[in-house]
Amino acid sequence: MPEGTAEPKPRRRQARGERRIAQLLQAAANVFCTNGYTAASTNAIAREASVSPGTLYQYFPNKEAIAVELGERLLHEMREAHGQAFTPENFQLPLAELLDAVVDPLIEFNCQNPAFLALMHGSDVPGRIAEEHDELHASLLARVGDLLGQYVPELPAAERSRIADMTFVIFKGGLTLVLAAPEGPERDAIAAELKRVLLRYLDPVIRDANLTAPATRELTA
Incomplete structure (x- = not known):
């Protein structure tokens, strides 16, 4: 193509299509x-997207297809937030600082994407989304278990799994309160309280396990 020639029309149409899809997904959210x-x-x-149903059907055949596309994009973004939180560098931090580094990105993601919980926890969501969400949930639990193993290597696997489950339940319950609060000081205060609850649960668990670990090693030596 000679220099200075305009961009091909198909590419412009593709860009318009991507913008329309983004508009529809935001409306769906x-x-x-x-x-x-x-x-x-x-x-x-x-109606939310200010387009006709016919325009919507040019891009998505039904509600399920919209939900799957939106869900996959949100799950991808959630995995990125998950990756930013559970890093080897963060695992070296003192517990209070670790909670800041792990909890803050997950709260920020959910505050910016309230459709994530609405879609993932719906009673009739497409099976494909439910399966991917279950995989993400299992991955998060595994990372919490890895975190506990970093602080208390001697902790038995069954106990580590049980503590990880409880930690995740505490986080999910607190997250519900965070999302329900108005943006600003009140939301920030609830987020801080959630991290305080997690600290008060995990700190004694880790401290007690570390105190008993030497005696356990002596008995099993």
Whole structure:
């Protein structure tokens, strides 16, 4: 193509299509947050996006297809937040600082993407999304277990798994309160309280395990 020639039309059409898809997915996220996945409809999503249902159907055949595309994008972003939180560098931090480094990115992601919980925890979400979410959940639990192993290497696997489960339940419960709070000082205060609860649960667990570990090693030597 000679220099100075305009960009091919197909590429421009593709860019417009990507913008339209992003518009529809954002509208779907808003509708899922407001109505939940089960009660949402393609007509409601089209209205939210200020387009006709016919325009929506040019890109997505049904609500499930929209949910799958939105869910996969959100899961990808969640994995990135997960990756930023559970790093080898963070695992070397004192517990209080570690909680800041791990919890803050996960809270920020969920605050910026409220559709994530609305979609992932819906009673009628597509099976493909549910399966991928279950895989992510298992991965997060495994990383919490790795974190505990970093602080208390002698902790038995069953106990480590049980503590990881409890830690995750505490986080999810606190996250619900964080998301329900208005953005600003109140939300920040609840997030700080959540980290305080996690610290008060995990610190004695880790401290007690470390205190008993030498005696255990002597008995098993």
